[in-house]
Structure formats: C-alpha cells, structure tokens
Amino acid sequence: MSTINSVAISGNLVDNAVLRSTKNGTMVLNFTVAVTERVKGADGAFAERPSYIDCAVFGRRADALSRYLTKGTLAMVQGHLRQLTYTDRQGQRRSKVEVMVEEIDWRTRRQGDAATAA
Known part of the structure; x- marks a missing residue:
C-alpha cells in the first residue's frame, strides 16, 4: 500500500524568514x-x-x-511533511514536523503585490 504525504496551508508569516547555509553549503x-x-x-461562541x-x-x-517573505506576508504553501529529530542545547x-515547501504563492500587505515561485 502506498502512502500520501501532501500538505497545503495558507496563513500569515509570524516573523521574517531566516536564511542560512547548511554545513555543505x-x-x-x-x-x-x-x-x-x-x-x-x-x-x-466561535473563536479562532x-x-x-x-x-x-x-x-x-x-x-x-x-527578500520577499517578511512578517505579515500572506503565504499559500504546498509541499510535504518531514519529521526532524535533533538534540537541543x-x-x-x-x-x-515541518513542511518541505514545493510551491509557494505570497502576497504582501503593504504593496498588494502578488508573486509565485514554483
């Protein structure tokens, strides 16, 4: 039996995206x-x-x-889930568990610009 690992979410970024490099670059x-x-x-009563x-x-x-994914940006993300295991400090x-992004669309609140990255 095969498995399905697919996710699609839409929401706002809670902070600016953080760019880093792995040990292999x-x-x-x-x-x-x-x-x-x-x-x-x-x-x-309903609450969010x-x-x-x-x-x-x-x-x-x-x-x-x-450069584009900043706090408050509306992002529509598609990808698959991956579980990470690590040792804290x-x-x-x-x-x-995190989403490994395969496709993303975003819209900034300030400019009203829309963009897509496949």
Whole structure:
C-alpha cells in the first residue's frame, strides 16, 4: 500500500524568514506560518485558534525568496511533511514536523503585490 504525504496551508508569516547555509553549503530558508481554525467554545461562541507551522525551502529558491517573505506576508504553501529529530542545547532529544515547501504563492500587505515561485 502506498502512502500520501501532501500538505497545503495558507496563513500569515509570524516573523521574517531566516536564511542560512547548511554545513555543505546548501541554502535553507525557514519561516513559520500562522493558520487559524474556528472553534466553538462551551458558551456556543466561535473563536479562532492559531496553529504555527514551520516551513523550509532549500537551494537557490531559498535565497531568492528571502527578500520577499517578511512578517505579515500572506503565504499559500504546498509541499510535504518531514519529521526532524535533533538534540537541543540542554542535551534533550527533540523532534518536530515541518513542511518541505514545493510551491509557494505570497502576497504582501503593504504593496498588494502578488508573486509565485514554483
């Protein structure tokens, strides 16, 4: 049986994207997208509950996108999920799931400009 690993999210960047280089020189752009869902409370009123989704772009696109992905940017992201396991500064083993970006569309609030990167 084959598996499906596909994700599509839309939300605003919570901070400016961070560009870095791996040990072997590959460029990586990391950013977090806030997505919300409407949740009905015990009193019957609806409220929005945010989730913060980490995303990563690799290679030449990472460098090109770093200029455009700033705090507040609306991003529509498609990709697949990847689980990372690492050791934090206190020596504790941690893991997290992030979206490996394959396609991204974005729109800045200030300029109203729209752009696409495949």
